[in-house]
Amino acid sequence: xxxxxxxxxxxxxxxxxxxxxxxxxxxxxxxxxxxxxxxxxxxxxxxxxxxxxxxxxxxxxxxxxxxxxxxxxxxxxxxxxxxxxxxxxxxxxxxxxxxxxxxxxxxxxxxxxxxxxxxxxxxxxxxxxxxxxxxxxxxxxxxxxxxxxxxxxxxxxxxxxxxxxxxxxxxxxxxxxxxxxxxxxxxxxxxxxxxxxxxxxxxxxxxxxxxxxxxxxxxxxxxxxxxxxxxxxxxxxxxxxxxxxxxxxxxxxxxxxxxxxxxxxxxxxxxxxxxxxxxxxxxxxxxxxxxxxxxxxxxxxxxxxxxxxxxxxxxxxxxxxxxxxxxxxxxxxxxxxxxxxxxxxxxxxxxxxxxxxxxxxxxxxxxxxxxxxxxxxxxxxxxxxxxxxxxxxxxxxxxxxxxxxxxxxxxxxxxxxxxxxxxxxxxxxxxxxxxxxxxxxxxxxxxxxxxxxxxxxxxxxxxxxxxxxxxxxxxxxxxxxxxxxxxxxxxxxxxxxxxxxxxxxxxxxxxxxxxxxxxxxxxxxxxxxxxxxxxxxxxxxxxxxxxxxxxxxxxxxxxxxxxxxxxxxxxxxxxxxxxxxxxxxxxxxxxxxxxxxxxxxxxxxxxxxxxxxxxxxxxxxxxxxxxxxxxxxxxxxxxxxxxxxxxxxxxxxxxxxxxxxxxxxxxxxxxxxxxxxxxxxxxxxxxxxxxxxxxxxxxxxxxxxxxxxxxxxxxxxxxxxxxxxxxxxxxxxxxxxxx
Amino acid sequence: xxxxxxxxxxxxxxxxxxxxxxxxxxxxxxxxxxxxxxxxxxxxxxxxxxxxxxxxxxxxxxxxxxxxxxxxxxxxxxxxxxxxxxxxxxxxxxxxxx
Numbered sequence: 001x002x003x004x005x006x007x008x009x010x011x012x013x014x015x016x017x018x019x020x021x022x023x024x025x026x027x028x029x030x031x032x033x034x035x036x037x038x039x040x041x042x043x044x045x046x047x048x049x050x051x052x053x054x055x056x057x058x059x060x061x062x063x064x065x066x067x068x069x070x071x072x073x074x075x076x077x078x079x080x081x082x083x084x085x086x087x088x089x090x091x092x093x094x095x096x097x098x099x100x101x102x103x104x105x106x107x108x109x110x111x112x113x114x115x116x117x118x119x120x121x122x123x124x125x126x127x128x129x130x131x132x133x134x135x136x137x138x139x140x141x142x143x144x145x146x147x148x149x150x151x152x153x154x155x156x157x158x159x160x161x162x163x164x165x166x167x168x169x170x171x172x173x174x175x176x177x178x179x180x181x182x183x184x185x186x187x188x189x190x191x192x193x194x195x196x197x198x199x200x201x202x203x204x205x206x207x208x209x210x211x212x213x214x215x216x217x218x219x220x221x222x223x224x225x226x227x228x229x230x231x232x233x234x235x236x237x238x239x240x241x242x243x244x245x246x247x248x249x250x251x252x253x254x255x256x257x258x259x260x261x262x263x264x265x266x267x268x269x270x271x272x273x274x275x276x277x278x279x280x281x282x283x284x285x286x287x288x289x290x291x292x293x294x295x296x297x298x299x300x301x302x303x304x305x306x307x308x309x310x311x312x313x314x315x316x317x318x319x320x321x322x323x324x325x326x327x328x329x330x331x332x333x334x335x336x337x338x339x340x341x342x343x344x345x346x347x348x349x350x351x352x353x354x355x356x357x358x359x360x361x362x363x364x365x366x367x368x369x370x371x372x373x374x375x376x377x378x379x380x381x382x383x384x385x386x387x388x389x390x391x392x393x394x395x396x397x398x399x400x401x402x403x404x405x406x407x408x409x410x411x412x413x414x415x416x417x418x419x420x421x422x423x424x425x426x427x428x429x430x431x432x433x434x435x436x437x438x439x440x441x442x443x444x445x446x447x448x449x450x451x452x453x454x455x456x457x458x459x460x461x462x463x464x465x466x467x468x469x470x471x472x473x474x475x476x477x478x479x480x481x482x483x484x485x486x487x488x489x490x491x492x493x494x495x496x497x498x499x500x501x502x503x504x505x506x507x508x509x510x511x512x513x514x515x516x517x518x519x520x521x522x523x524x525x526x527x528x529x530x531x532x533x534x535x536x537x538x539x540x541x542x543x544x545x546x547x548x549x550x551x552x553x554x555x556x557x558x559x560x561x562x563x564x565x566x567x568x569x570x571x572x573x574x575x576x577x578x579x580x581x582x583x584x585x586x587x588x589x590x591x592x593x594x595x596x597x598x599x600x601x602x603x604x605x606x607x608x609x610x611x612x613x614x615x616x617x618x619x620x621x622x623x624x625x626x627x628x629x630x631x632x633x634x635x636x637x638x639x640x641x642x643x644x645x646x647x648x649x650x651x652x653x654x655x656x657x658x659x660x661x662x663x664x665x666x667x668x669x670x671x672x673x674x675x676x677x678x679x680x681x682x683x684x685x686x687x688x689x690x691x692x693x694x695x696x697x698x699x700x701x702x703x704x705x706x707x708x709x710x711x712x713x714x715x716x717x718x719x720x721x722x723x724x725x726x727x728x729x730x731x732x733x734x735x736x737x738x739x
Numbered sequence: 740x741x742x743x744x745x746x747x748x749x750x751x752x753x754x755x756x757x758x759x760x761x762x763x764x765x766x767x768x769x770x771x772x773x774x775x776x777x778x779x780x781x782x783x784x785x786x787x788x789x790x791x792x793x794x795x796x797x798x799x800x801x802x803x804x805x806x807x808x809x810x811x812x813x814x815x816x817x818x819x820x821x822x823x824x825x826x827x828x829x830x831x832x833x834x835x836x837x
Contacts, residue, residue: 086786119817260786396806508821512819
């Protein structure tokens, strides 16, 4: 029990240990789709934090579980979903390190809770047999019991529990059934000895080798260690032990060429022996609900059609549903800007707040509703099990460009954000396939591009409908997504035939049963992503907004400078004078509004924009757009806030009539013609589809590939492609007679 | 052994069954019930398939082929697994009407 638990030397400092008991550490392990996340959310509520394990990008989820009334809450560690602890994937290594207490600042778990899906008992028990070998107290949380009953699977929990030597607690996380019993079982297990090591053994020959290996080990370690050394690809560092293992393997291979299969077979033999006594399945032949649904959803003809329809529906819905809250946020920030503008006395500080902070951050926060909706749909697709079907349907196509069906999911997540997508490529075992997937992931239109697309569409393609119900905007968005996908396919094809040449990767993918999505899981996902977005808006984007504002404000224009040098009270006089001259209009902040574009032109940002104008002119962009482009290379969505700053939107009192959309529409070139046309907007969108404009992605690619070579290559080739495509769009459009 | 899988005696084509050693999971007709004899592949994928329950003796059935004929969906130990024909060819099976 937590109150009586002695704190070992590892974790908390002794002073703390003497007064406050160390919280229990409990690890949650289980197969993917076994209901682990749902249970984790049910146990912790939303009291959880998501971080990374040190040095790697495996997501580390930890929450607090009020396991006993009045006692210190337990630390609940959610391990990545696993089929096994043996293979060499990083997820599995991390899980093993957690179980054996080799993660810094995380003691070995006092109890492991194995989440076992009752409808899929044999395969789920495989992981349990491995966990048993680690000799930690173990409790099984049996999920999907009601579903098993529906399928006429009768599980004798008592017998199963006796045979395994582990307490089994049936839980129904959604209805919070069995959670108290689970807590009680965990507390009891924490006090008791470790579970038995499992009842399987290998052939006599193999057992002898194991025994020798255990004996030879200087640290005289355990059986599971010897098993791992002998049967997995991970060889120990100690050289003579390596040799001992190599020799043992040769001896085993002499008597049985499939010697490496032995532990897997032995574990399954044991599992089958146990389940034959504790599980009864009656002879029902009826199709499961999942099979019935799949008759349509993965149908060879309807399946792909439905996949396209689903994607179209998702994007269409994001657009129509997000409108109202977006308007509200937009107006809110407009009012805030107006209010602050009228309350504060004119000057640099007011301009910084209104033009820099409020306009910049507000311009990005407007897109929070869309991001929430996108993650809402992605988590529904994942949670129902449809995402795996999409990979099943797409695998043949993915393979024809040399990619893995498993690359489909990281690429799908990249539609939300390339960073989790690139992190998710860790499930792809082959490094070259992984690299190819990483290199094309940023072509998937992420949520940070949505603000740009939406702005362009709202300004230049508003309200048009096709066939009376499909909006041109939704179709354009879809086209942008498709463009990214098509270019990604082409690039993958080229990469896989040149620098990343490798044989076609294999595919082994579970198609989990369809499930009604869990509300808590979806909410948790939506809000954790929204929080990440807000944190970015609060830190990175705020910082960029302020820097941009400064770059667009300084150095102050020549007239200002002359005024400054002529009077000793330069600053106040100058500002005061300006305000007096245009009392009614708040717009005259230095360096910004339409009439003061001369100031902007002279600023650092303006000079940079002018500098690149000759290069971007063939794409249809002027120097102001150049400023926005430069800033968007830090993060795409800052394009919107930069435009807000450039066109001075936050400064207006009447936001409803003078939003960024109108500002963009009304922006003029020096010769009086509109700066933006639908064709320019299209060219801009195409550029944003293809260009590598996200410092966070560059950083994550650097971390994942462990070199600067790949991220730099990525920036270069993507930006060149973006330039070419944008050039073709604009010049081609002009040739076709658009302006 | 407790199988979570039950079988109908699904009528098979009246062809002579291939010699057991020649039949692979990839060659199994849709809906036909079979048992795994051996996993002949090597390396990480063979290990992963076995860890997921595709071991000698396990009943398997091909449920579906994806729209372009590949990958295939099989039912093993009560769950559904998608794998490509190249991997399925390394799993030798024998027809069973258990």
